[in-house]
Amino acid sequence: MYELIREIDPEGVASRQFGQQNIVRGDYTVSGPNRILSVDGHHKLSLWGFEVYAGIDAYSRYITWIHVGISTRTAIAVLRLYLDHLKEHGTLPYTIRSDRGTETHMMANAHCQLHQELNPHAAWNDHYWYGTSTANQRIESCWRHMSKGQTIVWKVYIADKVYGYD
Amino acid sequence: MTLISDQRYFDGLVSTGLWSGTTADTIALLFVYMPIIRQEIYGYADLWNAHAIRRQAGRPAVVPRKPVILYFHPPAPTADYGSVVPDNRLQQLLQTVEAYEPNEYLPTATMQFCQNIFDSHALELQIQDDGGLDYTIVIGEPPVFLHQVAYIFLRDSLSQYLADGNELPMSEIPRGAYNWVPPPVALPDVDLQEFEAGSIYNGSDGPEYIDWDDCYLDGAD
Numbered sequence: 045m046y047e048l049i050r051e052i053d054p055e056g057v058a059s060r061q062f063g064q065q066n067i068v069r070g071d072y073t074v075s076g077p078n079r080i081l082s083v084d085g086h087h088k089l090s091l092w093g094f095e096v097y098a099g100i101d102a103y104s105r106y107i108t109w110i111h112v113g114i115s116t117r118t119a120i121a122v123l124r125l126y127l128d129h130l131k132e133h134g135t136l137p138y139t140i141r142s143d144r145g146t147e148t149h150m151m152a153n154a155h156c157q158l159h160q161e162l163n164p165h166a167a168w169n170d171h172y173w174y175g176t177s178t179a180n181q182r183i184e185s186c187w188r189h190m191s192k193g194q195t196i197v198w199k200v201y202i203a204d205k206v207y208g209y210d
Numbered sequence: 211m212t213l214i215s216d217q218r219y220f221d222g223l224v225s226t227g228l229w230s231g232t233t234a235d236t237i238a239l240l241f242v243y244m245p246i247i248r249q250e251i252y253g254y255a256d257l258w259n260a261h262a263i264r265r266q267a268g269r270p271a272v273v274p275r276k277p278v279i280l281y282f283h284p285p286a287p288t289a290d291y292g293s294v295v296p297d298n299r300l301q302q303l304l305q306t307v308e309a310y311e312p313n314e315y316l317p318t319a320t321m322q323f324c325q326n327i328f329d330s331h332a333l334e335l336q337i338q339d340d341g342g343l344d345y346t347i348v349i350g351e352p353p354v355f356l357h358q359v360a361y362i363f364l365r366d367s368l369s370q371y372l373a374d375g376n377e378l379p380m381s382e383i384p385r386g387a388y389n390w391v392p393p394p395v396a397l398p399d400v401d402l403q404e405f406e407a408g409s410i411y412n413g414s415d416g417p418e419y420i421d422w423d424d425c426y427l428d429g430a431d
Contacts, residue, residue, distance in 0.1 A: 077281045078292030088217045092229070093240055093315075094247050098255070103288075104280030110255045112248045114240070114315045120384035124307040130300055135292035150387055154303050161296040 074103040080173075081108065081137040083126075085116050085147070097125060102141070108133065116147065123150040136162075141173045148174075228362060234369035237316060237378060241324040242361040244315050309392030310384045317379045327367050328360070 074080055080102035085095060097116035099108045109129040115121045130136060140155050142148045152172045159166040223229040229239065259278045275285075284290065316324070347356040372378065384390050 075291070076288045077284050077290050089220065089247070092220045092243075093236055094244065096251060101277070101281050104277045104284070106259055106277035106281035107255045108281075110252065111312060112244070112251050113312055114381060115312075115383040118384050119387040120307055120310050120390050121312060123303075124310050124312050127300060127304050127307065128312070130295045131304065134295055136295045138291040138293075146387075157303070158296055158299055159293075161299040162293055 077101055077103050077106070078135055078137045079103055080139045080141050083122075083140060083142045083148070083151075085145070087117075090117070097122060099126070099129065099140075101137070108137075117145075119147050119150040122147045123154055126151045127154065130158075139171050139173055141175060144174045228365075232369065233378070233380070234365050234372055237320060237324065237368055237380070238361055238365035240315050241321070241364060242357055246357060310390075314381050317381055320378045320380070323378060324364060324368075327364060331363070 078101065081099050082102050083097070083099040085097045087095065089096070093114050094112060095114060095116040096110070096112050098110035100106065101108055109125065111125050113121065116125070136155075136158055140152065142152070156166065156168050156171050159171045220229065223239075229235050259281075260276055344356065348354065349356055349359065368378070
């Protein structure tokens with residue numbers, strides 16, 4: 045099957061090879077920290093049982109929580125990870141943005157219940173945004189850096205040592 | 211240096227027949243690599259948070275500066291949109307999922323069983339006093355990463371043990387969302403004596419020493 049596709053569409057296959065995709069990211073503005081928390085899983089290693097899940101603040105790109113486990117594709121696991129994160133940090137973000145995966149709905153519900161506790165009139169679509177995962181660009185860009193062999197490690201190292209960049 | 215959290219490393223295990231998804235493969239891979247991958251990925255996240263995002267041509271909205279500083283100390287007049295978590299409600303929600311343990315990847319009995327196998331070969335595997343594996347150590351001639359030797363050795367031991375009709379428990383995945391049934395609180399007692407590593411080799415033809423020829427990945431760097 046793979047051979048066949050390669051024969052029919054050699055350019056298409058080449059363009060999807062590792063490191064060849066150039067993603068054009070839109071420029072989007074977020075007004076401040078904790079305004080949007082972008083969450084998603086990273087499943088490049090899932091075949092072997094390692095599932096990564098993380099939340100990143102869309103304004104600062106600060107990774108507020110990241111977890112490596114065996115069951116982050118389940119709603120229970122994601123809910124527990126999010127609640128643990130809230131317990132540790134004590135800060136409730138305004139909006140969560142995720143893709144429409146089956147693993148996110150319990151977290152979405154809990155997040156909205158917490159907001160309704162603060163404000164009984166809180167509207168679901170103010171506090172939770174579903175979107176396609178390609179549009180969830182903050183976290184996807186983070187995953188991309190990571191799967192490119194942790195180039196960032198070397199960028200930081202070189203910046204520190206060579207340029208004295210703080 | 212080979213990065214473990216790189217998908218290509220595990221692709222190599224598959225293409226050389228060192229991983230095919232059997233129970234022994236799964237347990238050995240989780241036991242050896244989960245601590246390493248966690249360390250690498252959590253380390254990556256720390257670095258990411260502390261790295262400086264630079265100004266980019268054509269992207270005026272990019273806010274330069276380190277994520278950790280922007281998150282905790284945004285420049286004025288940027289507002290922080292977070293609220294204080296209502297603690298009572300959080301506790302109520304946490305109670306519904308407290309029976310699930312996110313950090314577990316193998317049950318205690320299986321972890322102990324694997325650890326016993328390692329301990330009984332501690333010298334060959336150069337395991338440190340705290341029981342940890344320094345995966346960057348390269349041993350043997352020609353040289354090979356210690357984690358790879360450990361994985362293959364553990365996998366062979368486990369598949370021998372399982373082929374003899376024994377069973378090892380695996381961690382349960384919390385499926386079912388709102389219909390999820392938490393595991394029983396009082397877990398059945400497991401007799402750890404039964405899992406003593408030496409016992410699996412008695413009278414069997416299982417691996418008793420490390421066969422170096424089995425421990426190389428062709429073309430791996």
